[in-house]
Amino acid sequence: MTGQPIPVIIDCDTGVDDALALLFAVRHPGLDLRAVTCVAGNTxxxxxxxxTxxxxxxxxxxxxxxxxxxxRPLIEPARSARHVHGLDGMGDLGLPAPNRNPADVDAVTLLRREILASPRPVTLIxxxxxxxxxxxxxxxxxxxxxxxxxxxMGGAVATGNATPVAEFNVWHDPEAAAVLLTxxxxxxxxxxxxxxxxxxxxADVRRLQASAEPGARLAGRLLAHRPAAPDPDGDDPAGGLGDAGAVCAVADPAGLTTQRLPVEVSLAPGPSRGQTIVDRRPRPGESEIHEGAREQxxxxxxxxxxxxxxxxLWLATVEG
Structure with missing residues (x-):
């Protein structure tokens, strides 16, 4: 590892895969987790x-x-994803209550304080x-x-999960996503x-579940709660990293292939609400020619x- 750790703040709705992201962020030597802020979402x-x-x-x-x-979102009522993450948001694993207490300031105040106090620019996740x-x-x-x-972590170029075209985080509060893009x-x-x-x-999920180290064991239990796909060997389900991949992309950007593209959020009522509209066209179309380009x-x-x-990367970091 070379250079100073990257100052990061995670804003999450800790369910299962947010927990996998937090475990990684705490343990990766290239990340300096300065704060965590919490919002309604998965629970x-x-x-x-x-x-958290x-x-x-x-x-x-x-x-x-x-x-x-x-x-709750800026306009909509809160709509949880307990059907995915369990009633408690953490797979209903019966985890003990924490001994720690939250900060004595709200999330927005904490975000402002930690961002402005950081000696180096912060990456928000x-x-x-x-x-x-x-x-x-x-x-x-x-x-x-x-x-x-x-x-x-949010949006989709192709298929959504909350609706056919909208991903859950953006669908849950489309207006907030639109603000982010500006x-x-x-x-x-x-x-x-x-x-x-x-x-x-x-096989890796099973190894984590059997670990004597509390963090690694928790990671294995969480991965096993929400199998993502059949294991390549066909023996048992594998576990999706989900949100943790976004933190991996901060620690190791070279693993993610990106393209700079115009993006906007559909805010109108109806079946497209919450869609991230990603413009992959090589040239403007009739809409722009006749009506002018929209702000994207x-x-x-x-x-x-x-x-x-x-x-x-995630396994090496979480298992230490």
Whole structure:
């Protein structure tokens, strides 16, 4: 490892794969996790705070502040993903209550404080609905001067999961995602197109489950809770890294192939709401010719990923 660690802040809705992201961020020597902020998404915000504190304890993290954020999206009601992540958001594994306490300030205040206090520009990694980030950018736009990049897990070029075209994090709060795209800082979109491909083989999942080390064992239990695909050997299910891949992309950007493309979020009611519309055309079409170009953000969109590279990186980091 060369150079100084990258200062990062994760904004999450800790369910299963957010937990895998936190375990990696705490243990990777090239990342300096300065804070974690919590938002409603996979489960309610109080559950997210509890889960986040539990994971940081299991990871052996230092005194990393955790901030409680938005209880619901900017406009819509909260809509959880408990059917995926369990009633508690963590696979209903019966994990103990944390001994740690959250920070005495809210998530937006914590984000502002830690971003402006960092001696080097911060990389923000939202792995959740983007409500906290939108509130931060609208309330404290001065933070952008000390943000290096925002690498967010959200959106999709091709197929959605919340709807046929919309990914859950963006669908949960489309207006917040639209605010993010106007942040005025470099943005990387780690969307479903790459998110769904990074899968830990079943043999590795079983090894983690049998580990005597609390963080690695928790990682194995979480991966086993939500199998992503049949194991290549056909013996048992493999586990998807999900959100953790976005943090891998910060630690090792060369594993992610991106293209800078115009992106906008569909905000209209109806079946396209929450879609990230990624313009991959080589030249303008009739709409632009006749109506003029719309304002679109240029985003580094993840189109391909070195799966083996990120799986090896995540396993080596979490297992130590």
């Amino acid at each position: 309610d915000v109080d559950g997210v705070v509890r889960n 504190l539990t994971v940081l304890e299991a990871a052996g993290a230092g005194d990393i502040p955790v901030g409680r954020g938005a209880e 939202p792995t959740a609905p983007l409500t906290n980030i939108a509130l931060l950018l609208r309330t404290h736009p001065e933070v952008t001067r000390n943000i290096e990049r925002i690498v967010f 942040a005025g800082v470099p943005i990387t979109m780690y969307g479903l197109d790459v998110f769904q491909r990074v899968v830990v083989p079943g 953000a240029l985003v580094d969109v993840g189109l391909d990923v070195d799966v083996e590279r990120y799986v090896k």
